[in-house]
Amino acid sequence: MAPRELYELRRRVLRAGRADAVVAHPADDAIGTLHFAGRLGAQIVVSASFFVAPGPREATHQLRYMATEPAVQGRGFGRRVLVVAETTLASVGVRRVWANARDSALGFYRACGWSVLEGSEHLSAETQIPHTVILKDLGPAPS
Template identity: 40%
Template sequence: MAIPTAVTPVAEIFELRWKVLRPGLPEETAVFPEDSAPGTFHIAAYDGSRAVRACVTFFPEPLPGSGGRTPAHRFRGMASDPSVRGRGFGRAVLAAGIAEARSRGAGAVWCHGRTGARGFYEREGFTVVGEEFEIEGVGPHVVLTRALGDGAD
C-alpha cells in the first residue's frame, strides 16, 4: 500500500522536524530562513491515522558550483519518525518532494545530507560531491545531488 504524502504548511511538519533533527535544542533551531520564502514547499508523509511520520522542505537554490546553469531545488529538514524507520516513509516523502520540484521546473535536487544518511541517499540515486564538512551543533555532512530526468525516476 502506498504511503500518503502531501504538500503541507510548515506548521504541520515542524514538530517532527524539531524532535528528530534538533533533539534537546530550542525550537527556534529548527526554523529555517527558507520556510516562508517564495517557491518553498513542505512535504509530509502520513500513517493510517494521518499522523505525520516523515517530512522534508524544498526550495529553489542553484547547485553549488553550477553557476546556476541547471534549475535546482535544495531540500533540508528531512526527518522520519524513529518508530517508522525502514518502512518507506522517508522514501515516500523524498519521492513526493522530487516529483513536486520537477513539476516546478527543477532539473536537479540537492542537499547537505548527514553522513549517517549517505547510504539512504545513494540508494535513492544521489551522488556525493566534494568532501565531508561539519555543521556546528549538528554533525558531519556531505553535499548530495541528483539530476532529474524525464519523470521516469
C-alpha cells in the first residue's frame, strides 16, 4: 500500500473533504514511517500512520491521521488498526508512542489504553481544532 492511497480517507474524514487541504505529510515516504490501514472490499476504511518524531516522556513515534470511514465508525475498526500498529511497533522495539489527539476523539483513545498528558491542551496550528497530547506505553523492554 502506498501512502497516497490513504490521502482520500485523510481528506474526507480529517479535512471535511476540502479539495485544497494538504493531506500528504513530508515524511510519508520516509524510512521509519509506518502506515497501517484496513480495507472493506477495495475501499480503505481505516488508517493510522506513525512517524519517527520525539515526543514527551521520551516517546519516539507520533501517531497522525487516525481516521475511520464515517459509515463504519463504531464497529471496532479504529481499535483493531491501533492494536495491529502497536503490536508491530512494539515488536521492532518502540516503547512509547504519542499523538496530538482531537479532544472529540479522546474517549476513543482512552478506550484503546492511551493516557492524556495533563496540561497539554492546545489548539492545532493546522486546523484550529482543540487537541490534547496523549501517550501510550507499548510494553516492557524485551529481556
